[in-house]
Amino acid sequence: MSNHQKRLSVPNSWPVERKTQTFTVKADAGPHGEDGVPLLIVLRDVLGYVDNRKEARYALNEGSVRINGETLADESRPVGMFDILSFAERDEHYRVFPGEGGRLALTAIDEDAAQSKLGKIVGKRDVPGGDTQLTLHDGQTLLVEDGTEYDGGDSIVVANEDDEVVAHFEYEEGALVTAVDGQHAGEIGEIDEIQVTPGSNDNNVLVSQDDNGFETIEEYVVVIDENFTDDEDDGETAPDAEAGAETPDDGGDDE
Template identity: 35%
Template structure:
């Protein structure tokens, strides 16, 4: 049986929390993001955004149904909010990104920017009836009619809260790329060539 908490000394390096102030930290529930690329909602509200003094206050905030993740009401403290997710608390909206040190940051965004989300295509597969399913980086699976339009590495613009595809950016020469790993993490660059 897995645990709902972990020691702060062993938490992922991408979490922007101090390691020696407390012993324990809440662990994110299983979901679309890996533990390294997301943080639990309760920890974000308490430790990162400083909107609650403790998890009890954070739980009360969720009970008011004013907290949304990707345009949907969220009531679970352990829900992982990960890379490119949109977190809305009342009138304020935040997007999860990586900074140049590889730490998860929740940056304030406008209402217009909160109406969409970027998702990377991780792969595609054929399911029954010959339909094609696109697999995205945050655990989503989307059915599409024309599979030849999409390749691994492409980016889809997902409109929120209806979760439909609003745009497509192919991974090709001249495209803008946001680096999520390596020594240049958190930097935006132009694609010069694709091997």
């Protein structure tokens, strides 16, 4: 199986230039499915901290890069929505957040906010022993003793250190949400109405904003904390590849 991915066919969420070269690095199997962006692309094309795969491997081997509190050694590890990237030597922390057009962007956060990450509940089932297993949007699973208070579509904040649920936001009318896909990706507002659609079609969600609002499908909205909007207003957003960062010519295969 090839280790390379053609740039023209990468998912829309990948923040890469599509016509500068033929190939880019391929993400390993892992969180976020096919939308997961290889860590190398984040380090090189988005942040500009490395110029090539060799430099990325050196930085990772030094233990200076963490995702959700875990020190990584694989430059192909997928990075996706709401992951927390920390750079200890730089004392920098970023949250992966939806940008314009659904492309992943990075929002600077402080060290306290970097100790936990937000996840959307996409699955829930009882397991032997009486606990309830929750499955999050990135594939993470965790057990809770009492699952009655959690429903699909809710969001929870999970501590990186011990997977403890430290906050819970219900998916309901009046909740603060962001769109993570579709033409309104990156927009924030409050749920005005959840329109239940009969059959197998997606439910519609009407989201109100100060000036107007938008309509999208249930799958595309994630309930967030109001602190996320503070991060967006006050934090520094890292430049993305389309904003001017160009990939150096390293032979067309991102080595």
